[in-house]
Amino acid sequence: MHVRIAPIRAFLQKTDMSSTYLIRPALADDAPRIAVLGAQVWIHTYATAGISEVIAQYVLASFTPERFRTLAQDPGAVMLVAEREGNLAGYIVVRFASQHADIQTEIETLYVQACFAGQGIGSGLLTRAKEIALTKTGSRSIWLMVNSQNESAIAFYRSLGMKQDGLTYFELGGVKHENKVMIAVD
Template identity: 40%
Template sequence: MSPHISFRTASLADVRNLAALAIQVWLHTYAKDGIRHDISAYVLGEFTPKKFAALINNPQYRLLIAENKGHLIAYAMLDLAASNADLPSAELKTFYVQEAFTGQGIGKQLLAYVERNLNQQAYWLSVNSNNTRAIAFYAHQAFVQHGVTYFEFGGNQYENKVLVKHPKAIDIKHM
């Protein structure tokens, strides 16, 4: 990994970069057949600087970022009070790494930064069942499948795997 990678909590100065990166990663991951109306409406409505500012200002959420020489390359969004009685209260809602930086250990290091911010608290996430690269990454990071849920989009339901990481699976030596 490049020695210029740094990790920190996002600030209001980051909202435009967060919106741009979120759109880029989401489209690269899910718009495999190209752009259609519901896709463009979703990303342009969901990933806005205004929405990121609201998240940064809400103590329920924590946005953590990775930068390469001052350029945003990845981010994680935690919901510290996710509401699901069957799961831990902390949810990793978003974990995006810009495609040019995948496979370089940045995701693993950002996830370690997330875990330091959670103070050994168990947490969970959901990942599209067809996103085999992400599922393999999470399996290597000691996540276990807990069940399934569905993401509704464009009048369709998409199966997501619900994965959980327990405190005992977090390796303190790598923090």
């Protein structure tokens, strides 16, 4: 079944009295900036003991412009970026038909550069993702996985009303890292 959705438009979001940012669909031309931002956020979040060989290999293999060019064209996903003054500040990847507990919409990735944390960019990206999910699936419900040691991200998701609904593990270099499964049911 092919579901037709309205085109995803860009939206201006206000973060405070003087700052605005733009949320728009990612383009293939954004891929190098998304790759760098993704690598920077991932390293800042997960490489707290430094850069091991395993981490270096994972980042170099996972955060490539080619991967993000492909993802920007993936019909089973939507990738949005947030920009401020033409500079990338964050991005979100929304995956459909990736089901958990009868919820069809997964937030595969939500990364905001640390210097933009607390400015409404993450919540703005999530709001747009939920609107797209409603159009695509008929529900604003979402699920995601977050590293169990990423306390600031967990607190952020909880502040938005998300609740833990299980555990899963991300394996890197033979080491399992616990992740919380979080859901928002609308």
